[in-house]
Amino acid sequence: MKYTQGKYLILSKKTLAKEIYDLTILCPDVAAAAKPGQFVNVKADGFMLRRPISICSIDKNKGTLRIIFEVRGEGTKAMSQLAEGSMIDIVAPLGGRGFKLEQYETAVIIGGGIGNPPMLAVAEKFGANGTVISGFRNAAAVILQDDFKATGAETILCTDDGSAGRKGFVTDALKEVLETKKPDIIYACGPDVMLRRIIEIAKANGIKCQVSLEERMGCGVGACLVCACRTIRNGDEYYAHVCKDGPVFNAEEVLFDE
Template structure:
């Protein structure tokens, strides 16, 4: 898949809550094919404080409308600057980057598990799975009911299960506490979220011999495999999250 550097136009900047927003972007030309799990590198504004690009998972792609979306958490100066973008503004993007989630085998029982901002790549994955004849279960975890995002969007693509840490919506606790994990026998789990969450899910999958892929979010500079900053320890040595990942099978990781 050829990578591009392109100036993309903001079609919509939708505030979800005080910490999250959704950017819908369009290309002047035809969007390249993207795969679930892939990411983009966004140049913020070139100011000294936001010198490097920011990596974001592709949240959703709409090929017929020639747009795709990024679900972004305001975590610092860069994302805060991006949160102020308006319709019609342009941002410079390098994309599509990284590998993608693997497709499951026929008739496999699939769970998508995400927490917080980590739910971002799972919408695209759920849609992709639907298009390929799969209906996954989707387990999402948030801190509280006010933090729940995109519920209807996910619910349209599979059976949805929810946890909140304070119990204000869905089951109380972390996603790995949800009874759906004991009630069902999954063949494969695709997971993205905070590292402790992914590690807990990886432990569950190991204990139950479930195939598991996680999407990592290591700090990176280039996004194209040359700075060697975003490495993760694997059984094959240190690998770049940006090119060998961001999606890894947990058997490859030293977790």
């Protein structure tokens, strides 16, 4: 992991859905080092702590990164005021472990809600060998479907209320996909309850699985130890740190609270 702190130009800013913003940042040094699954730690004007935002897409030729975030509180609200053409202060790319992609040929790629953006960088690698399952609360919350289709992947859209795509959870769609396909690996990012069910399904089907976790962070680089998550390491329970030991973990390492 090699990272830096700097102020970079926001090349474009779009609103994808209510309170969901899409920034493309010109940052050639960061883009050159960035890997799918890593994140950037964004300075929110007037706030004590930076906000970790997953990297959605990396364009090494153009030297750009794309990040998508949802306004969840005052800090992300301040970030949403950043204008196209202004500078954004980031520490990046962070995350000691992104998604491991190299050794796999076929994948099912799953995102839940604001967990969808980091899955685009994964889908871009697999192209037509990927199956993307995206889940959202409702039609108004749906994002990135054209982007996922453009990768060449088969795409399945699910909403909790059926107002777009099929009604139901991503886990229902996953089970159906696995009736006809046996991918080398399943990648996922989303709420804990979703990840937990996906890990169970992956295990029951004997398929490898990597998940991206979220936790409240302090420094973002691995020094302050606040973003602890429960894992198994060498047979013992160990509080790993999402920022440096993750944010991506192998399914068999992760422990969820009862």
